[in-house]
Amino acid sequence: MQVAGINEIGGPVEILDVQDPRPLAADEVLIAVKAAGIGNWDEIVRTGGWDVGASVPMALGVEAAGVVTEVGENVDGFHPGDEVLCHPLQLRHQGAWAPLLIAPASLLARKPASVAWETAAAFPVPALTAEQVLTEALALKAGETLLVHGAGGVTGGLLVQLAVLRGANVLATSGPASMARVRQYGALEVFDYNDPSWPALARRVAAAAGITAVVNAARDGAATAMSTLVDGGRLATITSDPPAEERGISVSNVYVRPDGAQLERLAELLGNDQLTFAVASSNRLAGAGAALAAVVAGGVSGAAVVIP
Ligand SMILES: NC(=O)c1ccc[n+]([C@@H]2O[C@H](COP(=O)([O-])OP(=O)(O)OC[C@H]3O[C@@H](n4cnc5c(N)ncnc54)[C@H](OP(=O)(O)O)[C@@H]3O)[C@@H](O)[C@H]2O)c1
Structure with missing residues (x-):
């Protein structure tokens, strides 16, 4: 063939x-x-x-x-x-x-x-990756504030949408052309990753409760994304760039795992128009x-x- x-x-x-x-x-x-x-x-x-x-x-x-x-x-x-x-x-x-x-x-x-x-x-690959980051690596809880760095991408967009479905308050970064789309996915605030002050802006928006979980989906972006976390927070990266642990932050380097049953549940969300x-x-x-x-x-x- x-x-x-x-x-x-x-x-x-x-x-x-x-x-x-x-x-x-x-x-x-x-x-x-x-x-x-x-x-x-x-x-x-x-x-x-x-x-x-x-x-x-x-x-x-x-x-x-x-x-x-x-x-x-x-x-x-x-x-x-x-x-x-x-x-x-x-x-x-x-x-x-x-x-x-x-x-x-x-x-x-x-x-x-x-x-x-x-x-x-x-x-399959972006959906399984996003689900495994949120449910397994980060064990994301409703009401938490999550930051998604690189939300303009295929996997980043699903990370935002699945986190919103889990009841998280989602902050995100993207390029200017993707900002409106990432907001439509349910992100509360979207920061332009070209602006070097975006981590400080994100920490300010998260205010006292702080950003307790971060996922990095931007190449070489994990260390910058980690700087937005509160002490003791959780970082997961999907771009093979895990920084050394610091300030009590746990770091997960995530690689997608095949899973037919999990993929079927995610496909149902797509079929029900709960995901774009x-x-x-x-x-x-x-x-x-x-x-x-x-x-x-x-x-x-x-x-x-x-x-x-
Ligand atoms: N570990 C795993 O199992 C696994 C699984 C899936 C994906 N990945 C990796 O994860 C990464 C993202 O995957 P993807 O499917 O979302 O890729 P993608 O669709 O190609 O998206 C990449 C996005 O990165 C954004 N970006 C570019 N420069 C950036 C910067 N400096 N800061 C923040 N964001 C930036 C762009 O967003 P704008 O459009 O907003 O400019 C672009 O849309 C890739 O490197 C991919 O290989 C790993």
């Missing part, structure tokens, strides 16, 4: 001919991919910083939405024809920028009928490399997908 991927670690994204999927193991399903997400994390896979279980030559892509076409002999609960989304790591065969994807049934979520294929495809998630760039396999470069350069306001 034809896929978009790499022939060698660090090589360019190109169209490759790889073997068709092998017969399924008992716990697996075969998915006809309708769309697959393109995210910053695919650049980390391309350059060898994230081992996702496949070896070169390999299709990139770690999230997808599609239709189940075959199921392994021990699969309960999913059948041919079911519409699903997934973050199927470790990969069993090839990545998701491909017409066919093998995934373990335990990592599937049902796609609500109201959610478009492109939206479902780009949702925009896809800005839809590409053919031949355009996947350029689309990934645009995502990494920050030139896409919203998620990007490939349609195999």
Whole structure:
């Protein structure tokens, strides 16, 4: 089958001919991919910083939405024809920028009928990341004040919305072009990250109760974001830049974990219009490399997908 991927670690994204999927193991399903997400994390896979279980030559892509076409002999609960989304790591065969994807049934979520294929495809990694930061790393409580640094991004936007749904008071940073959108997500105040005084402004807005939890979703932003926390607060970062602990602040360096049941609950929120998630760039396999470069350069306001 034809896929978009790499022939060698660090090589360019190109169209490759790889073997068709092998017969399924008992716990697996075969998915006809309708769309697959393109995210910053695919650049980390391309350059060898994230081992996702496949070896070169390999299709990139770690999230997808599609239709189940075959199921392994021990699969309960999913059948041919079911519409699903997934973050199927470790990969069993090839990545998701491909017409066919093998995934373990335990990592599937049902796609609500109201959610478009492109939206479902780009949702798994940012949604699972945001949920795991808030519920596990930060154990965010209703009424707390949370700051989201980098809220203009795909993952940052979900962090704001999921925190608001949990009853937190959310402060955020973004670039000027994203501020109105981040306010619509429910942030009480949005600070321009270009203004070096934003941490002081955020501490002032939070007043006496202070900012007790911070999540950093901006590259190299964790140390600056940490400066807004009260002593004894909690910081989680998703950009691999955890600062040393200080002032009694706990620091979590979070990496997304596949979880089918958690993804299904998040997809239901999307299907019920409790979450907003925009896809800005839809590409053919031949355009996947350029689309990934645009995502990494920050030139896409919203998620990007490939349609195999
Ligand atoms: N650890 C994990 O498991 C995990 C999972 C998901 C994502 N990530 C990482 O988290 C980061 C964000 O992901 P994403 O999906 O939200 O990426 P994204 O959609 O590309 O968004 C990045 C955002 O960063 C904002 N930004 C740029 N410069 C900034 C600065 N100096 N200060 C604050 N914000 C700034 C931009 O916001 P404006 O548009 O407002 O300018 C941009 O939209 C990426 O590095 C990604 O690789 C890690």
